[in-house]
Amino acid sequence: MRIVIADDAVLFREGVARLLAEAGFAVVGQAGDAVELVDLVRAEHPDVAIVDIRMPPTHTTEGLDAAVTLDTVHPGIGVLVLSQYVEAHHAVRLLGDDLPGRGYLLKESVTELDRFAEAVRTVAAGGVVVDPDVVAEMLGRRRGGALAGLSDREAQVLGLMAQGRSNQAICAELFLSPKTVETHVRNIFTKLGLPAGADGNRRVLAVLTFLREGRIRR
Structure with missing residues (x-):
């Protein structure tokens, strides 16, 4: 590379x-x-x-x-x-x-x-x-817009996705089973209105939504 x-x-x-x-x-x-x-x-x-x-x-x-x-x-x-x-x-x-x-x-x-x-x-x-520190700052702010519908756990999973973590890494971080993490990720995509398609692309779109709306207000 x-x-x-x-x-x-x-x-x-x-x-x-x-x-x-x-x-x-x-x-x-x-x-x-x-x-x-x-x-x-x-x-x-x-x-x-x-x-x-x-x-x-x-x-x-x-x-x-x-x-x-x-x-x-x-x-x-x-x-x-x-x-x-x-x-x-x-x-x-x-x-x-x-x-x-x-x-x-x-x-x-x-x-x-x-x-x-x-x-x-x-x-x-x-x-x-x-960077995790940037993610932590955004998670500390009130969520608005599309993010308002996420549960606390889903917001946590989305924050780890923003750090570039794979589903497997999220499992290890949160001590959750792969099936549970997959369910949370699928719910995030649904609640953010992201169309079905390649998960990699939807992960990028989900992170972009997090970045934009996570900074709306303190």
């Missing part, structure tokens, strides 16, 4: 590259700003771009701005955005165009190599990954 990394902090960038190489990924390029990132993606056609939100020249949202446009440069690319802070609105913006293969993680999670590598694989495969 071919990866490019964009972060203006050289030491952090090199550290991420080394971790990814240890996990079996091929890092085919590094960029220090958003312009270099776009040029790199255009030249290398990577499977995944790992992008810091804050990059030169203003260190505000240059990385995020570039990340949301990468699919126009290289359609189908997975994008994993890294942030130093819990900023749920950035996750919503990243995922707002209903594009598959998007993720939002806190930078501190990079040191958990297994989790980080799994997030990279998930977005490469078209899945959605959201």
Whole structure:
């Protein structure tokens, strides 16, 4: 799997590259700003771009701005955005165009190599990954709209889905049987009005609904 990394902090960038190489990924390029990132993606056609939100020249949202446009440069690319802070609105913006293969993680999670590598694989495969701290913040808010019909357990399962967890991983986390988790997931799809089809696509749509409506109000 071919990866490019964009972060203006050289030491952090090199550290991420080394971790990814240890996990079996091929890092085919590094960029220090958003312009270099776009040029790199255009030249290398990577499977995944790992992008810091804050990059030169203003260190505000240059990385995020570039990340949301990468699919126009290289359609189908997975994008994993890294942030130093819990900023749920950035996750919503990243995922707002209903594009598959998007993720939002806190930078501190990079040191958990297994989790980080799994997030990279998930977005490469078209899945959605959201940092558990962001999910926890959203679950702490009042649910509205389509989410209002979910039970507390269903909301919990949906929150784990937003973290990129598979049904099997949800079973282990909540100490539930596979059949029970499958029932909860099926109920979530039904209550959110998601049409029958590939479960992978419906999982993405469910997570998008969670992100959008979970931030409505405190």
